[in-house]
Amino acid sequence: MKINAPFKIIFAFLLFSQFCFSQVDVVYNDLVWSDEFDTNGVVNPNNWFQQTQLPAGGSWFNGEVQHYTNKLTNSFVDAGFLNIVAKKETYTDQGVTKDYTSARLNSKYAFKYGRIDIRAKLPIDSGTWPAIWMLGKNVNEPGGYFASTYGTVDWPACGETDIMEHGIFGSQSINYVQSTLHTPSSHGNSVNNGGIIASDLANNYHVYSLNWSPNQISFLLDGVLYYTYNPTIKDATTWPFDKEQYLLLNIALGGVAGTISPNFSQSSMMIDYVRVYQNTAVDTTPPTNFTATIGATTGSSVELLLNATDNSGTVAYNVDYGVGTNATSFPSGVQKSFVINGLSPNTNYTFSVTASDLSGNVAANNPIVLNVKTPSNLPTQCSGAVSDASQGTFSTGYNYAFQTTGTDVKITFELLDTDKVGVVAYLWKQSPFSETSMSNVSGKIFTKTISGQTIGSTISYAVKFAYAGGLSVTKYFQYVVGNTCALGIETPLEINNTFYPNPVHNTLFLKLKEDKNRILLTDVLGQKLIDSNVPASYDLDMSSFKNGIYFLSIENTSGFQQVKLIKE
Numbered sequence: 001m002k003i004n005a006p007f008k009i010i011f012a013f014l015l016f017s018q019f020c021f022s023q024v025d026v027v028y029n030d031l032v033w034s035d036e037f038d039t040n041g042v043v044n045p046n047n048w049f050q051q052t053q054l055p056a057g058g059s060w061f062n063g064e065v066q067h068y069t070n071k072l073t074n075s076f077v078d079a080g081f082l083n084i085v086a087k088k089e090t091y092t093d094q095g096v097t098k099d100y101t102s103a104r105l106n107s108k109y110a111f112k113y114g115r116i117d118i119r120a121k122l123p124i125d126s127g128t129w130p131a132i133w134m135l136g137k138n139v140n141e142p143g144g145y146f147a148s149t150y151g152t153v154d155w156p157a158c159g160e161t162d163i164m165e166h167g168i169f170g171s172q173s174i175n176y177v178q179s180t181l182h183t184p185s186s187h188g189n190s191v192n193n194g195g196i197i198a199s200d201l202a203n204n205y206h207v208y209s210l211n212w213s214p215n216q217i218s219f220l221l222d223g224v225l226y227y228t229y230n231p232t233i234k235d236a237t238t239w240p241f242d243k244e245q246y247l248l249l250n251i252a253l254g255g256v257a258g259t260i261s262p263n264f265s266q267s268s269m270m271i272d273y274v275r276v277y278q279n280t281a282v283d284t285t286p287p288t289n290f291t292a293t294i295g296a297t298t299g300s301s302v303e304l305l306l307n308a309t310d311n312s313g314t315v316a317y318n319v320d321y322g323v324g325t326n327a328t329s330f331p332s333g334v335q336k337s338f339v340i341n342g343l344s345p346n347t348n349y350t351f352s353v354t355a356s357d358l359s360g361n362v363a364a365n366n367p368i369v370l371n372v373k374t375p376s377n378l379p380t381q382c383s384g385a386v387s388d389a390s391q392g393t394f395s396t397g398y399n400y401a402f403q404t405t406g407t408d409v410k411i412t413f414e415l416l417d418t419d420k421v422g423v424v425a426y427l428w429k430q431s432p433f434s435e436t437s438m439s440n441v442s443g444k445i446f447t448k449t450i451s452g453q454t455i456g457s458t459i460s461y462a463v464k465f466a467y468a469g470g471l472s473v474t475k476y477f478q479y480v481v482g483n484t485c486a487l488g489i490e491t492p493l494e495i496n497n498t499f500y501p502n503p504v505h506n507t508l509f510l511k512l513k514e515d516k517n518r519i520l521l522t523d524v525l526g527q528k529l530i531d532s533n534v535p536a537s538y539d540l541d542m543s544s545f546k547n548g549i550y551f552l553s554i555e556n557t558s559g560f561q562q563v564k565l566i567k568e
Contacts, residue, residue: 024115025211025216025218025329025331026113026329026331027331028113028114028115028277029313030277030278031275031276032277032278033109034275034276035048035273035274036080037077037080037081037271039077040076040078040079041076042072043075043077043082047108047109048106049106049107049145050070050103051105051143051144052068052104053094053142054067054093056142058094058095059096061255063254064252064254065254065255065260066098066100066101066251066252066254067098067101068102068103069103073085073087073101074101074102075103081272082249084103084130084250084270084271085268086102086123086128086251086253086268087100087102088264088265089101100254100260102252103250103251104248105248105249105250106246106247107145107248107274108145109246109276110137110245111245112212112242112244112245114212114276114278115209115210115211115212115276115277115278116210116212116276117207117208117209117274117275118132118164118207118208118209118271118275119205119207119272120205120206120208120269120271120272121201121203121204121270122164122202122269123167123202123267123269124174124201124202126261126264127261128167128251128252128267129251129252129253129255129257130250130251130269131162131164131248131249132165132247132249133162133164134245134246134248135159135245136160137150137243137246138153139151139153141155145246146246155187156182156184157236158243159182160180160182160183161210161217161245163208164177165178165179167257167258168258173422173424175199175468176196176197177208178194178195178196179193179226180192181241183238183239183240184237184238185231192435193435194219194226194228194426194435195226195227195424196224196226196470197423197424197466197468199469206221207220207221207222207223208221212241214242214329215316215328216228224471226471232432232433249269251269281312283358284359284361285312285361286357286364287308287310287315287355287357287362288308288363288364289308290307290308290315290355290364291306291307291308292307292353292370293305294372297372297374297375299344299374299375300342300345300374300458300478301342301430302339302340302343303338304337304338304351304370305335306335306336306338306353307333307335307336308332308355309332309333310332312332312358314357315329315331315332316355316356317336317354317355318356319338319340320367321340321349321350322349324340324342326340329358342431345374346374347373347374348373349373349374350371352367352368352369353367353370354368382403382483383400383402383522383523383551384399385399385400385416390462390473390474390475391464391472391473392472392473394416394472395420396417397416398413398414398416398463398465398474399414400413400474400477401413402483403549404453404455404481404483407452407454407455408449408450409450409479409481410447410449411427411438411448411449411461412441412445413438413446415444415446417472420465420467423444423466424440425438425463425464425465425466426463426464427448427463428462428473428476429461430460430461430476436448438463454481457480458478458480458481459478460477460478460479461476462477484564498511499511499552504542504565505568506541506542507540507541507542508540508552509540510534510537512536512537514556514557515535515536516556516557517533517535517554518531518532518533518534518556519532519533519534519553519554520552521540522553523549523550529550542567545567546567549567551563551565
């Protein structure tokens with residue numbers, strides 16, 4: 001049941017805001033619009049418009065089969081909850097008869113920048129497609145609330161922000177939800193999306209949140225950030241999100257949502273509250289305590305560590321480095337790790353960093369100038385096992401592997417954590433950022449092949465593992481396309497040892513320099529296969545291993561050596 005007491009609402013929001021504080025770039029504190037659904041009966045007509053007009057042709061988009069109606073049986077408030085009900089019933093409207101009805105609500109409130117929190121429980125019946133989303137107020141969609149007055153552009157030039165969609169991702173878990181941005185640069189099957197596994201959608205309420213600033217759009221589930229859209233170039237094709245948008249709540253049926261069960265009778269999306277927050281106070285105080293230092297550097301990136309405090313709660317940083325300009329915002333008093341990508345190795349760079357608040361008040365010590373030289377680009381090993389995280393944490397860690405075939409690179413990751421269930425994986429490209437689904441090989445092993453790469457170029461990727469109740473993101477791995485990555489530093493020990501044959505069929509014969517040696521055999525994912533102490537002359541039986549690439553490490557008092565083996 002929802003919390004009704006004003007004090008409890010404020011207290012809960014403060015706790016929620018603190019939990020999410022470090023995850024978004026701008027913290028919005030002032031409640032500017034809401035519906036708590038406290039009055040039973042019809043949906044509040046001051047807040048919501050029932051969109052029922054059919055598109056040209058008499059059918060809704062994506063092959064959907066429902067009529068949207070303004071009937072009380074399809075949308076109503078009861079016991080503190082908005083009910084949007086999809087039903088199997090024959091209904092004729094606008095001269096068209098359909099076998100299903102539902103509701104599609106437009107908010108009569110539109111806004112630009114802020115935070116929206118919606119607590120809801122979803123239907124999971126086959127063929128249902130519940131959605132919480134937004135469209136630009138300027139969309140030219142006949143029948144929409146704002147269209148007749150403000151509709152000047154067609155979809156997707158208006159921008160579409162899908163805060164939550166469910167039921168159209170057949171290959172995913174039943175508890176999978178996704179957020180997607182549709183723009184002129186990518187729409188329909190947009191590449192700009194991110195998903196997460198929720199816990200028991202059928203029985204649990206979850207808070208779906210959007211945090212929208214001038215710099216980026218972030219999506220959270222129950223206070224956990226799982227996807228951020230922040231294109232490097234923001235123009236009309238990638239960023240139509242500089243104008244007001246309004247909210248839509250609906251359940252579609254059929255079409256891309258799949259076959260509706262013949263036993264389906266009705267199903268509901270129940271919404272506890274809708275709340276929109278912005279920052280409304282006039283601010284004349286500039287940021288203070290502004291600092292900027294150099295963090296980790298690679299051949300193609302430099303990390304800037306930025307911090308400042310501001311009474312508004314948010315600091316905006318701008319970085320100019322001659323060949324480009326980058327901007328970001330972050331909560332006051334929290335150190336921001338801001339990575340500048342796309343740099344050249346072994347090159348001197350000068351970064352001019354400024355800090356301001358969102359009202360334009362600038363820090364007194366602007367700008368801070370930082371000089372750094374990028375190192376030579378050292379490639380990542382082709383495979384290994386680590387536990388480093390860029391978001392979330394890993395209880396055990398993960399294996400990774402990069403393998404070049406022609407101009408294709410196969411990227412494989414395996415999650416080793418045993419405490420995470422319902423795992424799906426997404427490949428993150430560092431610059432320009434993109435997220436794509438990875439294919440599940442078996443267990444918690446996922447792979448993705450990226451095509452058309454340039455031999456000798458450096459690519460940088462991480463993997464997001466989403467699972468029931470949260471997500472964890474690996475660190476970014478930089479890999480030189482075409483590199484076979486013989487692991488380790490080969491010492492002069494190599495010329496004193498003999499390994500044959502290579503490629504090996506059944507037995508690898510070892511003739512080692514010393515009488516006591518430790519050998520370690522791993523596969524391309526870094527999985528340990530053999531870890532033994534052996535004498536100088538040793539026959540390593542590999543007959544039971546499948547064909548592929550393996551890595552053999554030898555360690556003794558003379559040093560350490562690693563070599564790549566091919567099993568045929």
